Amino acid sequence: MFLTGLGTLLGVALFTATMGLSTTARLQVAADFDVFRATEVLVEHRDPTSNAWLDEAEIPALTRLAGVRSAGRLIELDNLAVRRGPTTGAREAGITLLGAEPGALDAIDPRLLVGRRFDDYHEDAAAPVVLLSAVVADRLGVGRIGTAVFIGDAPFLVAGIYDAVDRRKEALLGAIVPYRASAPLLASAPNTRRRVLIEAVPGAAATIAAQAPLALRPQEPDALRSIAAPDPTTLRGGIETTIANMGIALGVIVFVVGLVSVANSTLVAIIQRTPEMGLRRAVGARPRHIFAQIVVETALVTTIGGLLGLLIGELVTLAVAVSQDWVATFDFRIALAAAGASLLGGFVAGMLPAHRATRISPVEALRR
Numbered sequence: 104m105f106l107t108g109l110g111t112l113l114g115v116a117l118f119t120a121t122m123g124l125s126t127t128a129r130l131q132v133a134a135d136f137d138v139f140r141a142t143e144v145l146v147e148h149r150d151p152t153s154n155a156w157l158d159e160a161e162i163p164a165l166t167r168l169a170g171v172r173s174a175g176r177l178i179e180l181d182n183l184a185v186r187r188g189p190t191t192g193a194r195e196a197g198i199t200l201l202g203a204e205p206g207a208l209d210a211i212d213p214r215l216l217v218g219r220r221f222d223d224y225h226e227d228a229a230a231p232v233v234l235l236s237a238v239v240a241d242r243l244g245v246g247r248i249g250t251a252v253f254i255g256d257a258p259f260l261v262a263g264i265y266d267a268v269d270r271r272k273e274a275l276l277g278a279i280v281p282y283r284a285s286a287p288l289l290a291s292a293p294n295t296r297r298r299v300l301i302e303a304v305p306g307a308a309a310t311i312a313a314q315a316p317l318a319l320r321p322q323e324p325d326a327l328r329s330i331a332a333p334d335p336t337t338l339r340g341g342i343e344t345t346i347a348n349m350g351i352a353l354g355v356i357v358f359v360v361g362l363v364s365v366a367n368s369t370l371v372a373i374i375q376r377t378p379e380m381g382l383r384r385a386v387g388a389r390p391r392h393i394f395a396q397i398v399v400e401t402a403l404v405t406t407i408g409g410l411l412g413l414l415i416g417e418l419v420t421l422a423v424a425v426s427q428d429w430v431a432t433f434d435f436r437i438a439l440a441a442a443g444a445s446l447l448g449g450f451v452a453g454m455l456p457a458h459r460a461t462r463i464s465p466v467e468a469l470r471r
Contacts, residue, residue, distance in 0.1 A: 409445025
């Protein structure tokens, strides 16, 4: 009986742990994908030479759209020279400069090592301040804020140094200045791109991309186009399905192994209990009584073992989830399925040993 219950306990515990961990991992994959879902939208004019539309762009109307976290004008200037000093012989680097309004800066979200971001005051005043990437700062030998650098021929005060950004990866090898402060540098930049940068909540990028042109330029929305990265929903769903199917397959295999061990231990028990079965037959028990006894006993033991295994499996799931900093997920449908399967499995696993027990001859049994 102990071996029968132990086999069921291990089978159900491994089944529950496998299913619980696959469910927890599947939801963790979904959470991880939500972090990296498309949240960036760029709006630009279909005519690259048209720049006046940005002066008329309704940024406040855009930020009021549901799903918009931040938005602002953005201008990209390529191949600008930045120097540590005013002379040509000073340490110099060629960079991509981003002129960003505070809303666009929030969307870029640079992670500062030192200093602070510029804000609405710096934007309104066109203050000559700059955020340098750590790569550019290292090339220029700048290690602290308050240092003056020259972009083109214009001096800028280093307000901060950053080493990572959430969006616009070109900023990792460049610098960021207030949008209005970039105006004097336009003549020095061979290539410029003017856009509106939008940060959307996860899952809203496609909707915002469709609404942004109308919000920014209601009199001529067709002149603008929105660019939003495709949302990896299909890939996420495929990975979730794969993990779920893998968990189900492993769980079923483990559960079948547990049932086989139950059937095996029950067969061994029948051999040991041959005299008992012969005595029952001798005092009037029919084969169906013996069959029912063995099946009910096996089902009862497997149910008790299944409930204990269910508890152990859930504890294993919780322990693994906590160790991985995951959110443990318990599906009561899996618990009910495991409990029901242990009961049904006990009936199935007990049928062959019960059938063997009904074939025991009373005379041969009592001779042992």
